[in-house]
Amino acid sequence: MPDKRVVFDFDIAFTNGGGIQGQDFRLDIDGENISDKELADYIVQDMQLLMVGEVKILNKYYIEEKHKRATIATAVDEQLVDLSHTVFDGLVTYKGLPAPVICDYLSREKSKEFYEEGTTFQIGKIEMVTNTGTYLDCPFHRFEHGKDLSQITLEQCAELDAITINATGTTAIGKEYFTGKEIRNKAVLVYTGWAKHWNTPDYFEGHPYLTEEAAIYLKECGVKLVGIDSHNIDNTTGKTRPVHTTLLGAEILIVEHLCNLDLLPESGYKFSAVPPKIEGAGTFPVRAYANLKGFL
Numbered sequence: 001m002p003d004k005r006v007v008f009d010f011d012i013a014f015t016n017g018g019g020i021q022g023q024d025f026r027l028d029i030d031g032e033n034i035s036d037k038e039l040a041d042y043i044v045q046d047m048q049l050l051m052v053g054e055v056k057i058l059n060k061y062y063i064e065e066k067h068k069r070a071t072i073a074t075a076v077d078e079q080l081v082d083l084s085h086t087v088f089d090g091l092v093t094y095k096g097l098p099a100p101v102i103c104d105y106l107s108r109e110k111s112k113e114f115y116e117e118g119t120t121f122q123i124g125k126i127e128m129v130t131n132t133g134t135y136l137d138c139p140f141h142r143f144e145h146g147k148d149l150s151q152i153t154l155e156q157c158a159e160l161d162a163i164t165i166n167a168t169g170t171t172a173i174g175k176e177y178f179t180g181k182e183i184r185n186k187a188v189l190v191y192t193g194w195a196k197h198w199n200t201p202d203y204f205e206g207h208p209y210l211t212e213e214a215a216i217y218l219k220e221c222g223v224k225l226v227g228i229d230s231h232n233i234d235n236t237t238g239k240t241r242p243v244h245t246t247l248l249g250a251e252i253l254i255v256e257h258l259c260n261l262d263l264l265p266e267s268g269y270k271f272s273a274v275p276p277k278i279e280g281a282g283t284f285p286v287r288a289y290a291n292l293k294g295f296l
């Protein structure tokens with residue numbers, strides 16, 4: 001495919017008054033086209049503009065011309081990677097636990113009586129066990145007097161330096177996966193590949209888990225959080241849960257049912273999985289994500 005360039009005018013207003021205009025700008029792009037939003041973000045970033053208000057992209061068209069510098073797609077690559085499954089009505093996350101019921105408290109139809117013609121709202125109602133979707137475990141989940149969702153700090157679950165451990169093809173993930181790695185004070189994300197079975201019966205049986213020895217090693221090394229893209233971080237065939245006991249007992253938070261860990265680099269990125277601040281609950285769904293900013 002021949003190189004494509006986009007040609008356009010722009011009109012940028014500043015929030016503190018004034019503005020600038022540009023005519024007949026040309027930029028190299030990957031592929032066939034680029035949205036106005038992407039173009040606007042690119043020129044604001046590239047020109048290091050501050051206090052930018054409305055940005056209008058005008059008279060946009062494409063030409064074939066040889067590229068002169070790195071294309072826009074390379075320059076503004078996606079930096080956030082979503083590591084969370086979607087929670088929906090009827091989803092079974094954990095065999096034996098009820099699926100969430102997601103419905104209207106105030107339906108859009110019912111709301112019409114409260115507002116002007118054309119103005120409607122929906123207020124949802126969710127009945128759900130707290131172990132649903134991609135979720136975080138706090139010490140309270142395992143220990144009566146452990147910290148609950150309202151008591152853990154953002155430092156324990158937000159913007160943590162992270163490392164990905166590739167443990168695909170193994171069921172009992174031992175200490176040897178973590179030796180020789182830079183893991184102290186980090187979120188350690190264990191990539192098993194099990195997320196491919198999500199929302200199928202295969203997800204519940206024979207899933208990968210950490211051994212007790214691995215959990216003790218992670219505790220001794222002072223990791224901050226451990227995440228896994230599997231059904232449970234513990235072996236669920238017996239009646240003990242040594243990994244939960246070891247990690248949560250040391251205030252090391254756990255995130256289970258992650259996904260997309262195959263998209264992560266080995267290190268050099270940040271991980272976040274922040275739950276709402278609720279008293280008296282020890283687990284809750286999170287929008288877990290990685291920020292690759294600075295890595296690319």
Ligand SMILES: [Zn+2]
Pocket residue numbers: 137233244254256
């Ligand atoms: Zn758990």
